[in-house]
Amino acid sequence: MKKLMLGNEAVARGMYEAGCKIVSSYPGTPSTEITEYAAKYDEMYCEWAPNEKVGLEVAFGASLAGARSACCMKHVGLNVAADPLFTMSYTGVNGGLVICVADDPGMHSSQNEQDSRHYAEAAKLPMLEPADSAEAKEFTKLAFELSEEYDTPVLLRMCTRIAHSQSTVELCDRENMPLKEYEKNPKKYIMAPANAITKHPIVEQRQAKLSEYANTCSVNRAEYADSELGIITSGTCYQYVKEILGDSVSILKLGMVNPLPEQLILDFASKAGRLVVIEELDPYIENYCKSLGLKVEGKNILPICGEFSQRMIAEAMGLDVSNYTEAEKLPVRPPVMCAGCPHRGLFYALAKKKITVLGDIGCYTLGSAAPLNAIDSVLCMGASVSGVHGFNKARGKESEGRTVAVIGDSTFMHSGMTGLANIAYNGTNSTVIIVDNSITGMTGHQHNPTTGYNIKGDPATKIDLETLCHALGINRVKVVDPYDLKTTEAVIMEEIAADEPSVIISRRPCALLKSVKLGAPLTVDNDKCRSCKACMRIGCPAISMKGEKAKIDETLCVGCDVCKQLCAFDAIGGAK
Amino acid sequence: MKTTNIMIVGVGGQGSLLASKLLGNLLLDQGYDVKVSEVHGMSQRGGSVVTYVKFGERVYSPIIDRCEADFIVAFEGLEAARYVPNLAQGGRFIVNTQQIDPMPVITGAAEYPVDIIDRLQDSLSNVDAIDALALAKEAGSVKAVNMVLMGRLSKYMSIPEEKWIDAIKKSVAPKFTQMNIKAFTLGRK
Incomplete structure (x- = not known):
């Protein structure tokens, strides 16, 4: 049966067909749907782990126990999981273990543009890179086989365009993979120096x-044409090359990007008059070719930064492309907090009081955008909490009274807790605001340890944030409703002034959750509206000025009532 | 056979993902090779959203570049103007006349371009402007803008109407089927 599948769905299907039993991941665009789709198969146990390191270690434990297992993450998630990753390269596996990592060239939804292939090289792990959904499924299955055959975790590298493009996939049945025997084997699985010393040469x-295998494996494929030009490429770039050049040039398509196939590349290069590597992000394949002494082009004609497209490659190759007129200069449309977003009220209060805010990763990063401009820094998951402590240590008491960290519920569970323990232990009077919207929002509503539900939506242990913060050494823990502007502002001012560390939990479920029922859309009474634009200060996409009066878009407004609290003339009505 | 390229552009939250899913499955059922490229995550939050649907005998690249779109279905006026350079020679432009102000316009940092639909119609030959929001309301929900626009697109494609209706039935929850079909039919008129 043929089915149109998202690349991520195809990876999940590949796991299913390969007999994978355990999947533990942390959501992150563009990788999230792999685990969401995997969870739809009853034959696989799937879970959202609190972070990628935990997820990968869970997968390791399951592999040790003899099950085929997997862990999925976005590129920056692999930084978090890097600690187990490097040493799992030494232990190897029992049941096959596949790590899916999704890069985001062009940074559609990421804070950096790192190239995960360097991890494969640094950790000495094989890495496969599919170029469409059919390959995503097949390569996933191959990854499990290689994992067991070569006793190694295997990386599967996705990128946004493969992860989030649908193409056709032929479905197969699930392979029955009984648990492998588990035997205690300290030399293999205890990576204390004495054992690790013996393992390192085995890794080499x-x-x-694997380098030998790469020379002959079916996923590395030379497509020869009667042409002087030879192109080495992989992943989505292969599709761009085929789109513009079809069968007119020789192409070496690499499905395995670590280790790279030395002999295959040398053979291919020997038949090409001009050799060009077409790869997004870093000159990874190109540098390897250069290390072989080959004369090769690549980053001299194509950029390191950003995403490629077929036209970009055509232009770089000097092909004719159709002319077009640039669009007129238009207002940009950046992402914004949704109408009714509970984060808005909190950031309004922070902006109004001109408080320095160390931000974090999630929907609430959008508090940095105009008109609120409420955030001073965003680095990585958890950095707000650790960062505010360092900021306050550096600037002292004056800073403690005007600086906060803002972090989401899921991000706090991911890597905010240790930072909070540090605040308590090493003592700054820092204020940490946990924006608890009862869900992992930006990645599309995944549950986490604070929501009370698991990946399937079944009830699960709900970790109580107040109790957790107390346990981490924080005595002052306040809860506010960010829809209540006055109280939110008052509590913030009280807590930043406090002479001890404190946590404010700004609690309101995400307005997009199906369970959330707010009021009817609000309306503006034109007779009462004085055009003062006070309601515009919160940056709600549902409110605009039409002519002289404020207007609320009925298709967007969810009736959260926040704008109503800003109107001094009682012009906004309806809802509650 | 040349690949046919359809771009769906709009504002995050307008339902373009569902429209592309519907199109993808419909085209697959017609026996084509199909690729559909979506945008998830950050840019969905009220940002400018682009979806590519490509079909033919063999589709390689999942994206649609400058001068390559045979159809652009724009869910919003400003987003229509933004993607004009992607339209192929002789390509068909379907535009919802709805205006959704982006944040720079809301904050007063920028102005929404005046007469944007009129100017599109003046500068391009194949523009079909439609008040999809009004028709969606007539069908029963402002959320059915996507089906109205799919209805209009269907007029320009050779796939029989009943195949579209079947695809709608497969793509939406049963309790919304009739409303969505009504929206589609209103758009197709």
Whole structure:
């Protein structure tokens, strides 16, 4: 049966067909749907772990126990999971273990543009890179086989365009993979120095064997044409090359990007008059070719930064492309907090009081946008909490009274807790605001340990944030409703002034949750509206000035009532 | 056979993902090779959203570049103007006349371009402007703008109407089927 599948869905299907039993991941665009789709198969146990390191270690434990297992993450998630990753390269596996990592060239939804292939090279792990959904499924299955054959975790590299493009996939049945025998084997699984010293040469030997395999494996494919031009490429770039050049040039399509196939590349290069590597992000394949002494082009004609497209490659190759007129200069449309977003009220209060805000990763990063402009820094998951402590240590008491960290519920569970323990332990009077919208929002509504539900939506242990913060050494823990502007502002001012560390939990479920029922859309009474634009200060996409009067878009407004609290003339009505 | 390229552009939250899903499955059922490229995550939050649907005998690139779109279905006027350079020679432009102010316009940092639909019609030959929001309301929900626009697109494609209706039935929850079909039919008129 043929089915149109998202690349991520195809990876999940590949796991299912390969007999994978355990999947533990943390959501992150563009990788999230892999685990969401995997959870739809009853034959696989799937879970959202609190972070990628936990997820990968869960997958390791399951592999140790003899099950085929997997862990999925976005590129920056692999930084979090890097600690187990590097040493799992030494232990190897029992049941096959596949790590899916999704890069985001062009940074559609990411804070950096790192190239995960460097991890494969640094950790000495094989890495496969599919170029469409059919390959995403097949490569996932191959990854499990290689994992067991070569006794190694295998990386599967996705990118946004493969992860979030649908293409056709042929479905197969699930392979029955009984648990492998578990035997205690300290030399293999206890990576204390004495054992690790013996394992390192084995890793090097494995790399050498995999290099041999890479020369002949079916996923590395030379497509020869009667042409002087030879292109080496992989992943989505292969599709762009085929789109513009079809069968007119020779192409070496690499499905395995670590280790790279030395002999295959040398053979291919020997038949090409002009050799060009077409790869997004870093000159990874190109540098390898150069290390082989090959004369090769790549980043001299195509950029390191950003995403490619077929036209960009055509232009770089000097092909004729159709002319077009640039669009007129138009207002940009950046992402914004949704109408009714509970984060809005909180950031309004912070902006109004001109408080320095160390932000974090999630929907609430959008508090940095105009008109609120309420955030001073965003680095990585959890950095707000650790950062505010450092900021306050550096600037002292004056800073403690005007600086906060803002972090989401899921991000706090991911890597905010340790930072909070540090605040309590090493003592700054820092204020940490946990914006608890009862869900992992930006990645599309995944549950986390504070929501009370698991990945399937079944009830699960709900970790109580107040109790947790107390346990981490924080005595002052206040809860506010960010829809209540006055109280929110008052509590913030009280807590930043406090002579001890404190946590404010700004609690309101995400307005997009199906369970959330707010009021009817609000309306503006034109007779009462004095055009003062006070309601515009919160940056709600549902409110605009039409002519002289404020207007509320009925298709967007969810009746949260926040704008109503800003109107001094009682012009906004309806709802509650 | 040349690949046919359809771009769906709009504002995050307008339902373009569902429209592309519907199109993808419909085209697959017609026996084509199909690729559909979506945008998830950050840019969905009220940002400018682009979806590519491509079909033919063999589709390679999942994206549609400058001068490549045979159809652009724009869910909003400003987003229509933004993607004019993507329209192929002789391509068809379907535009919802709805205006959704982006944040820079709301904050007063920028102005929404005046007469944007009129100017599109003046500068391009194949523009079909439609008040999809009004028709969606007539069908029973402002959320059915996507089906109204799919209805209009269907007029320009050779796939029989009943195939579209079947695809709608497969793509939406049963309790919304009739409303969505009504929206589609109103758009197709």
